[in-house]
Amino acid sequence: MITEYKFTSQELEAQIATLNEKGITEFSIHDESVAKDKKRVLKIINLVARFAPDVFVSILVDASVIDREVAAAATQIFCSFDIPLECTAKGGKLLFDKKFYSAKARLLNDFGLVFGFMLTYAVGTGDTSKLFMERLDFAVGQYPNHIEFPQLMNTELDPPRVTGIFSAADIRYCRDTAFACQTFYTAGRAVPWFLSVLKPLRIYASRFFSDFAEWQRVNNCSYKSGFDPHAVNHKEIEKMQLVFLDQKYEEKNCHNLITLVHDIVALNGAMSRLAGEGEQAQLVTSYNPDDLLSEEAVDLVSFCENVCMEECKVRIFETQDGPDYEVI
Structure with missing residues (x-):
């Protein structure tokens, strides 16, 4: 049974229509000629949305092509952008444009898109x-x-x-x-x-x-x-x-924060394993999961000062809308 297929750059668009037929669930496009071509990136995204909307697609994308049009198109599919963090040499010094990349990251976050960096x-x-x-x-x-x-x-x-x-x-x-x-x-x-x-x-x-x-x-x-x-x-x-x-x-x-840290890491880890591996779980937390997954958990010191401990047995399970949890 074939578990991996490789396509040339010239075959990409034509092969997208065959992904479901081949049983492909993940599709990685790491082609530099695609990465810097906005029109081609958009074409590939639209083809995936049409022929393989359930396939997870990882796309190498140069930050220069990322704009609102590309971000909006990407919301149609299950995808991740892999973005190289590149520097430019000038006068023997290496320059890195933080404002440029932070603006691109902010745009992707605003659209709720998954992305990663390559360093x-x-x-x-x-x-x-x-x-x-x-x-x-x-x-x-x-x-x-x-x-x-x-x-x-x-x-x-x-x-x-x-x-x-x-x-x-x-x-x-x-x-x-x-x-x-x-x-x-x-x-x-x-x-x-x-x-x-x-x-x-x-x-x-x-x-x-x-x-x-x-x-x-x-x-x-x-x-x-x-x-x-x-x-x-x-x-x-x-x-x-x-x-x-x-x-x-x-x-x-920071001894007083360790219990909270364990709860946050364990609860998020269990949610990620349900999403990634379909692994349902039960765990015991020292704080209510509603609090652990709230905005209050952004500041651990403030959280410990203002939120009461409440031991909970939590079930992590799958729903039609994705991972969920309940206190049992």
């Missing part, structure tokens, strides 16, 4: 470890569903280059931090709660991930160990997240 390091002239960490911090702050690092998946693609301002040690540090982000944030499905949980620690996301990289090294699940975060059950990643968060919250003397 590289030690590729552009003038890049440094510090600049890469700044791009990573920026990326996390835009609420992307995922953050990917193509160099981790394909070492021959844009290989990092040692320069006078980007040493081999810097490259290893960035690689390990990127892998930690890929594990904790992307494979860990942390987007709904990460920034809220990070805030009480008063550290940058890049520092958090570099600390997690060291934790991975000590616990034999680092990049060099060969660990593949996408090959293990999400529950295993969640266990890692909770152990490390316990460590960080203890380190920062």
